[in-house]
Amino acid sequence: MNTNGTRLFVVDAFTDEPFRGNPAGVVILDEQRDDAWMQAIASEMRHSETAFVLPGQDGWWQLRWFTPTVEVDLCGHATLATAHVLGGSTRFRTRSGELTCTVSPDGWIEMDFPADPPTPVSAPPELRRALADDVTVVTVARGVSDLLVEVASPHDVRAARPDLSLLASIPVRGVILTAYDDERDRIVSRCFYPAVGVPEDPVTGSAHCTIGSWWAERLHRDELVAEQLSTRGGTLRLTRQGDRIRLGGRGVTVWHGEIAV
Incomplete structure (x- = not known):
């Protein structure tokens, strides 16, 4: 195995049982990668979304989401999966603005998202x-x-x-x-x-x-x-x-x- 590879996780989100909920790929980047590479990884993973997260210098993380075919503006389960991998309480900058995740006293991860009244x-x-x-x-x-x-x-x-x-x-x-x-x-x-x-x-x-x-x-x-x-x-x-x-x-x-x- 290439010991200097990019870290990749698969997390089942919105569940506390393995193999239930929604599986998401989470890729932890140590440098910016081009869109074609991220889309290819998401297509290879075949999950509904794969998240790509890059640390920023100010404590915020840059977060993007790709389905097997396109980049999307907002994805909840892959955000939850990413926060889970990073330890729970996390701040992200995304195409949908700034998103924060916190851990509640009972261990649930709570994500602060924009409401969307239809x-x-x-x-x-x-x-x-x-x-x-x-x-x-x-x-x-x-x-x-x-x-x-x-x-x-x-x-x-x-x-x-x-x-x-x-x-x-x-x-x-x-x-x-x-x-x-x-x-x-x-x-x-x-x-x-x-x-x-x-x-x-x-x-x-x-x-x-x-x-x-x-x-x-x-x-x-x-x-x-x-x-x-x-x-x-x-x-x-x-x-x-x-x-x-x-x-x-x-x-x-x-x-x-x-x-x-």
Whole structure:
């Protein structure tokens, strides 16, 4: 093995169990690397996002995120994974501004992200066709990056089998299906991003800036528990604070090594 390689970690985010939650690559850089190299590493890793972090001279870290096909403006689970690798309390400069992570007394990492209250819109025809008769749509709203679709029940979220090619044709980053589970008092969701190379994301931190803003307003509550109902599953704690959303989660390192190129 090349003992002078770049350090690489894989962390399962928004879970305290290995092989659940959302896996993210975390690459610790010791020098600036070009975009093509970072995109190639992310494509090789094949996780929904791989984070690349470079230390700054002022105590802040420079953080970027790549899917297997493109760079993205914001990614929650890979930010959580990076903070987990760096020890918890961390400050990042990103394409979405300055982000801070702190460790709560019970060991959860809390990320301070911009809130994203979505605006109700008409459902695109492609959305109706993509969902077919699997779900009952209550409301459709547009956030900064994603289309949020409130459906009638948690069962509808679980049962959905959308046509991913039709979802990819909608001019948004991705499509969120969400409902309130009144029996368990939590928000549930699934998130689909075929347009950026991620058919269904296991647990999506950035989407909860939109989800949390939507449900905090509708339920008249600033503190919520959220669960993403993917096959792997994951749990988040959401706290609305003005125009910010605090996203809380856990992380587990499942392996680490070095990039030899």
